[in-house]
Amino acid sequence: MNRRHWIRGAGSVLGAVMLSACDRLNANAQFMRMLRGAEALSMRAQRLIAPRGALAREFSPADISPDFRANGSIDPQDVEYLTLKAGGFSDWRLVIDGLVETPLSLTLDELRGWPARSQITRHDCVEGWSSIGKWTGARLAPLLEKAGLKPEAKFLVFHCADTLDPSLAQGRYYESIDLIDAFHPQTILAYAMNDQPLPVKHGAPLRLRVERQLGYKHAKYVMRIEAVADFAHIARGRGGFWEDRGYEWYAGI
Ligand SMILES: Nc1nc2c(c(=O)[nH]1)N[C@H]1C(S)=C(S)[C@@H](COP(=O)(O)O)O[C@H]1N2
Numbered sequence: 640m641n642r643r644h645w646i647r648g649a650g651s652v653l654g655a656v657m658l659s660a661c662d663r664l665n666a667n668a669q670f671m672r673m674l675r676g677a678e679a680l681s682m683r684a685q686r687l688i689a690p691r692g693a694l695a696r697e698f699s700p701a702d703i704s705p706d707f708r709a710n711g712s713i714d715p716q717d718v719e720y721l722t723l724k725a726g727g728f729s730d731w732r733l734v735i736d737g738l739v740e741t742p743l744s745l746t747l748d749e750l751r752g753w754p755a756r757s758q759i760t761r762h763d764c765v766e767g768w769s770s771i772g773k774w775t776g777a778r779l780a781p782l783l784e785k786a787g788l789k790p791e792a793k794f795l796v797f798h799c800a801d802t803l804d805p806s807l808a809q810g811r812y813y814e815s816i817d818l819i820d821a822f823h824p825q826t827i828l829a830y831a832m833n834d835q836p837l838p839v840k841h842g843a844p845l846r847l848r849v850e851r852q853l854g855y856k857h858a859k860y861v862m863r864i865e866a867v868a869d870f871a872h873i874a875r876g877r878g879g880f881w882e883d884r885g886y887e888w889y890a891g892i
């Protein structure tokens with residue numbers, strides 16, 4: 640069997656597994672373990688088809704959605720965030736720490752001075768909608784090179800300012816990516832959208848764009864980027880707010 644056939648075969652088996660998934664099975668630990676195995680398989684399969692450095696498709700200005708949807712938190716009410724917003728984010732700092740040689744703390748103005756990239760891309764949300772927007776921001780790779788990742792660092796955790804689930808102590812939004820996505824050329828910390836300062840509903844003052852991943856990986860309201868060896872100790876240990884509630888950690892597109 641050649642590679643392509645093998646991938647197609649594996650894909651249809653996974654599809655059947657997914658179709659039979661239901662909430663009851665979701666609660667079944669053995670089934671969840673199997674899904675995680677399938678997730679690792681789909682991650683490897685996808686990376687055979689599209690190499691890890693491949694760029695997400697970029698669009699032309701004419702393709703930009705006139706009304707880009709906003710989703711999840713759109714107006715955080717966390718006191719710390721409200722205070723920063725009231726001050727025009729002049730007291731906001733992006734912290735990059737954890738397993739780095741030199742922790743960084745950067746103002747928005749300082750970030751604007753770092754090597755930047757603009758890209759017009761399509762945002763795909765698992766809820767079944769897509770919008771095209773233009774994003775401008777600091778490329779993540781040069782910032783990570785400045786901070787100097789320690790050899791043990793394997794993932795970046797994005798800590799956000801918003802509480803999406805107020806019913807729990809662990810209701811703050813957070814996300815994580817691996818170093819392949821972290822150093823991808825289209826991975827940026829966006830401070831502008833469609834040539835305007837990033838609006839609050841889309842994550843002001845700073846949000847992640849990680850274009851080879853589904854919408855929920857694109858952390859908005861980023862406060863801190865922590866380099867870690869693993870994320871088992873953070874919140875419920877699955878690497879993200881939605882991952883802690885059953886979504887797959889790898890959401891590659
Ligand atoms: N901090 C934070 N980031 C977040 C979310 C959120 O609720 N809080 N929602 C996620 C989801 S599911 C999607 S689809 C996108 C939505 O981004 P948008 O509001 O700019 O469309 O942000 C993602 N990042």
Ligand SMILES: [Mo]
Nearest residue numbers: 764765854855
């Ligand atoms: Mo989403």
